[in-house]
Amino acid sequence: MIARVALPIPRAAPFDYEVPPHLSVAVGDRVWVPFGTRHVWGIVVGVADEPTFAGRLLPVEATTGPSLPASTLDLIKQISDLSFVGLGLALARLAPPPSRARAREVELALPPDTAVRISATLASRAPAQARVIIAIGEGVTGAAELRQLPGGGRAMGTLLHKGILRPRRLPFSYQEEEKTITLNSAQRAAVEAIQAGIGSGKKYLVFGPPGSGKTEVYLRSVAEGLARAKTSLLLAPEVSLLPQLWARAGRVLGSPPETYFGELPPGERWRTWHGALRGEVRCAVGTRSAVFLPLRDLGLVALDEEGEPAYKQEDMAPYYHARAVAELRAAREGPAVVLGAAAPAVETFYRATQGELELLSLPDRVVGARPTVSVAPRGDAVIGPILQEAIHRHLGKRGQVLLFLNRLGFYTGAVCRCRSILRCPDCEIPLVFHLADRALHCHTCGKAVRDLRCPSCGEDRFHLFGVGTERVEHEARRLFPSATVARLDADTVRDRDRILCAVAKGKIQILVGAQMVGKGLDFPGISLVGIVNADQLLSTPDFRAGERTYQLIAGAAGRAGRGERPGEVVVQSDQPGYYAIRSALEADYAAFYAEELGYRESLRYPPFARLVRMIATGRDAEAKAGALAEDLLGRRFEVLGPARLFPRRGIPRAQLLVRGRGDVVDRLAEALPQPPSWLKVDPDPMWLG
DNA sequence: AGCACGCCGACT
């Protein structure tokens, strides 16, 4: 028998191997095969009697049995086609490889006082075990550190075996107090509507302001599904949001759900994936990669904050949007898809108005009161006088302060003295300053502008800008020397657990954070949220800049005043009249949507067209992109660019955008059956430029 | 993606 095996290499076609008589393999099995001078894991995507390869075949050497069901294999096949990536590579990155679970962090499985008593009795006979318990009592949770104690490795193993310790499943030890929640009528109506859609593949948009109880609606719907023996998936855009979701789900469902996300240790990922495969997992919470979990009898997939760009995998192939994958699963496996947001993606809301999704509105806030939102000029200060005054006021009342910065300081935009952001005359996308030729470039159409005058005041001298989180942290410490200041962004992600716990306990007065902090975190002590530079996001070279700005402000407003204290939000902006900022200040999504939709239509951006982003990389990226553009234009594609991008790790890059109708991806797949290795093809990109 | 093979600059 011949096994056709997808291998973790860019090439699309599978490789044929001989299956020796003592092994039996089926489609979906993981196999160990010789490949060149080494061995690799592959996944069987077909079996046949005759090979398609003419050369000499090598044997399959081992198998670990099923790694995914046929439905998931089909799903990943579809994703690999849509994102112009070989099936083998897509499978290797989406189905976790076999790995033994090994605790990375441990915690006490007993109340601390009991543990102290046990360690006292152990002190004479098993001093190593006592030392481990004492160390944990002192706050050490890392398994690696505990292993370094004298005899620590073995002692930890014994304690895990005895059940005194247990592996910590989440990179965060968030605890929430019990509270009983009664649904209001809008929430009840939403749960009823969703319940009717479980198993039918219906799609819903749960639309409501922060604190309107969207999470409770998903959780009650999950419970309804469980009662009918259906499994569920709950997705959040960021790992940092999982602990709260996990804790709340455990409380509503009666038992804790499984977790699945990229940073989970390999053994844990494998365990959850195989639990799902065997039908043992009934509910899982996770980030975008969890949308592929092979849960059996899937009844519901919910995406919280569905407009968040983190749902799209764009940095690494295969490129996919968790929402699109959920909808593909709905079509083949029938789960209801529930999208929830206070500020949905414009595309999603548009689809709801077109009847593709059922709109379920939750108009009322059930947690806290709407914070007061005000706008303040930033001028040349990082933290302007009005925000400074507000921080003083809240610190004085023992409130906590969150200072947000969208950390896209990567781009250097240009502002005129009259405070308007300079935009491309054709695309209305903000221009990006390139130091190499000291010119402003449009990353959408490729135009380079050297002699530009501000369209609103005619001035030709501009100010370049970009502020980072470190600078904000530094300013906060300088201005408020007696406050405890912490910073949470991609650089400090390893300390996330510690920092978030300290915030929850009120030990940090000012938290400076990038995007990740802005989403559904729920800290009752935070009474003031300051958005340091709302204009910076507006200047990103992307047609979604307005949408992101609205989402940022709306999300931040949702962070303030979730507890007893009334909340306040101060947005620093020098363009308070710009529609995205104005409507966000008023929490008026409908007004934002109306204006944004008009802009999208007049300039033919999604949802009125579909974009495919192509990035050429390498020495003559621009020339190659240019030749490709010529070729595609000849085949009657609409092509924007090529535009020169900033080099990445010293390697030049150039971008093309192909614009078309819904069928543009299929047409491109026909035109470029196997894109060259220097070209990345990303349909429906979330980030341009 | 690896890893080999292959053809040109600075070193024991």
Add this chain to the structure above:
DNA sequence: GTCGGCGTGCTC
């Protein structure tokens, strides 16, 4: 004379 830079090409 070699060690080694990373450019192309192949792996059932």
